[in-house]
Amino acid sequence: MPSSVVVGCRAALAVLILSGCLAVPAWAAVPTSAGGATAPDRPRIDELRCAPGTAVCRHGELLSVLGSGMQGTDAVVFLGRRGARDDRRSRPRATDGSKLTVQVPYGARSGPVKVVDRGVGAIRSSTALQVRAKGRAAAPPPPAPPAPAAPGPVTAAAVAPTPGVFPIRGAHTYGESAQNVFNGRGRHQGNDVFAACGTPLVAPQPATVTRSAFQSRAGHYVVLKADDGRGFAYMHLREASLVTKGQRVAAGQPVGTVGDTGRASGCHLHFELWTAPGWYEGGEPIDPRPQLKAWDGAG
Ligand SMILES: [Zn+2]
Known part of the structure; x- marks a missing residue:
């Protein structure tokens, strides 16, 4: 389900500019003025395009408006729904006749886009731009740290993958x-x-459960501490985890199921890997991808 891959988690503290957003295939109305041979070209919108790769534009991202006659554009109005209440106006950052770049304003809603040239008139797109608020559909930062401790050193040994079972059984x-x-x-x-x-979630290695709780952003989550001190956090479980704090778990033992609780859109596992001595116990979060791939490859 490639479209859901663009959602998932997002840390609230981060100001993340998405690398992409949807190319809306907008072949706009082309009002061909019948006559008026000397009239300047009115702007024409052929396509609304954010960076490729995601399904929607988000607030703050740059939208490219492709068309013609846009060299004199004074403003772009994001019309949103019917009526003027939710209209949001933005000045183009750059424009030439055939391409105009404009930032999607905060508060803009899904709807047509109007290109305004005070000299020659305005034109609106025939299709709606899909806009999604930053933060909606994006998911969660981790729960607030219980007691932040001094971070431990991140050494090559600390980040080297260790054998285990892939956390998702499916x-x-x-x-x-x-x-x-x-x-x-x-x-x-x-x-x-x-x-x-x-889909069942399992412990990757023998470990001790250090947290099993619910948090508004993480949803149902569980944290394990391996015997080498590393921490594994699982977030957005569908229901409360199957294990309780202090419990020992074996490699491959079920701890819960994939869900979308908390601030998540789409069923997924948000997985964190922390160096020893673990999750908010003095360890540091590191990129879990190499470890996940190693477990995944081991079948
Ligand atoms: Zn995440």
Whole structure:
């Protein structure tokens, strides 16, 4: 389900500019003025396009309006729904006759876009731009740290993958968008792996359960501490985890199922890997992708 791969988790603290947003195939109305041979060209909109790769534009992203006659554009109005209440106006950042670049304003809603040239008139797109608010559909930063401790050193040994069982027992795909991949502590601290809701989640290695709780952004989540001190956090479980704090779990033992609780859109596992001594116990979050791939490859 490639379209869901663009959603997933996003750290609230991070100001993430998505690398892409949907190319809306907007072959706009082309009002050909019958007559008026000397009239200047009115703007014409052929296509609304964000960077390729995602299904929607988000607030703050740059929208490209492709067409013609746009060299004199004074403003772009994001019309949203019917009526003027939700209209949002933005000045183009760059424009030539055939391409105009404009930032999608905060508060803009899905709807047609109007290009305004005070000299020659305005034209609106025949199709609606899909706009999604930043943060909606994006998912969660981790729960607030219980007691932040001094970070431990991140050494090569600390990040080297160790053998174990892949946490998702079923078909899955890795999130590849900017908000699905690891980009550091306080930002997106893990990786999102998409799988059907209800797919079993298991412990990768023998471990002790250090947290099993619910949090508004993480949803139902569980944190394990391996015997080497590393921490594994699983977020957005469909229901409360199957294990309780202090419990020992074996490699491959079920701990819950994939879900979309908390601030998540689409069923997925947000997985974090922390160096020893673990999750908010003095360890540091590291990119879990190499470890996940190693477990995944081991079958
Ligand atoms: Zn995530």
